[in-house]
Amino acid sequence: MPFRDSAFIVITLTLSFLLPRQACGETNPAVAAGGAHALALAADGSVWAWGFNDQGQLGDGTLQYSTAPILVQGLPEIKAVSAGYTSSMALGHDGSVWTWGSNLSGELGDGTTTSRHRPIKIQGLDNVDAVTLNASTAMAIKNDGTLWLWGQNSHRTMGSSGGATLTPQPLSSISDVAGVGIGLSSIFAYTHDCALWAWGGNSFGQLGDGSYSPQPTPIRINITACLSQISASNHTLAISSTGELWAWGYNHDGQLGAGSTNNTPTPTLLTLQGNNFIAVACDHHSLALKRDGTLLSWGKNDYGQLGDGTTSNRPTPLPVEGMSSVTSIAAGAMFTLAVKADGSVWAWGINTYGQLGDGSTENQSVPTQVTGFEGISTLNLKRPATGLNQSTQEIPPVSFSTLPPAGSAPLTVSFQRTVKSGPPPVSIHWDFGDGEVANSHNPLHIYTSPGTYIVTLTVTYKEGIFREAMRQILIKPSKEQEPRPQTNSSR
Structure with a gap:
């Protein structure tokens, strides 16, 4: 998910995760979920990974999966992470972008289609403020508001003819970009002047233009809100700057949260009590985080990814029991990640390759704590000013x-x-x-x-x-x- 600012907290007794202040309403990128792997960002700027590793997406130089978090080495101090289906991305505090894992569609941005089992720096892409990766498409926002894209282009998501784009390319038709979202075949960008643009695949109405026709170039979407965050799969979720929640697109499993299973090709405001949302995430299920730390889930639930103790789909949003004081969320392929204010990481859903990080491969239909973080660091670490001696740092x-x-x-x-x-x-x-x-x-x-x-x-x-x-x-x-x-x- 995109992110544009950060702050630091102290780690005490456990390896807590970065709890940055919100910029433009974007969610804290402390966790990211891919097809069957997960990433987590620690407060010291290190990145941890677990789950499936068939393409090197864990970044440890091997192809063996891990049911517990392992350190991704070779990175500078990181401020944001994002995960594709079998690839991974990290944004450095210095504005550099690092990628690893599958590269079949050029999603690593290095000019090749060679997968990488350890992080590599994308050359020529500097001064980046935000990154996002989904499926095999990647995007970056530079500090001048320009938008850069690379990777899979089968649905003309690059705004041009098909074929993979192996290195980051600027999209000149949209400027002053504030945030972006990537679906399975669609792309969204919203600007500081409250315009929402969309293009790519549209079989389920996920672009929100009122049609089911693909759009090879960006078109402006009619939505009566200034957005602060957007997340997409085959359906789309968006949050306004006033905390309202909007949904449109695919709805076969009730992922639009409107109580029905009908697809909707235009943005629809969900009339949920409170309307004080700060983050959304989606795969074939949907997640929404309220300002008070309450996490809601709905939609597809075949592996317990809604966290309600069942495997029954649900078309209406309900709170996930036991998940209070949540600060960050991520939706993977049939699993969910969440971070609490105390720095603990929780996961539930499918666990075939250890993507829940609990040391097992058993599916979980209720929140289960990710193992391996307790005791990794018992120091009080804080950056950039630590008060510790140089050898400790x-x-x-x-x-x-x-x-x-x-x-x-x-x-x-x-x-x-x-x-x-x-x-x-x-x-x-x-x-x-x-x-x-x-x-x-x-x-x-x-x-x-x-x-x-x-x-x-x-x-x-x-x-x-x-x-x-x-x-x-x-x-x-x-x-x-x-x-x-x-x-x-x-x-």
């Missing part, structure tokens, strides 16, 4: 890899600590999750029994300062350990 987060990431028992696993610049540690401690520990830098460990184990690495520095990282490893039964089917014999 230079201590980076830690991470590690496992080789192989899974296998059958007995399995010998090599653990490799990832080393960033910083002072030498006083001690290194590994907990392999099966009752065994080690204190060497890069140990080998043999798992003799099948199961799912959470491995914890603790690196301690001077003055008792430490960093922790956690990963899950799956040990499957050997053929000899697998239960044999019982047969009934008759004489």
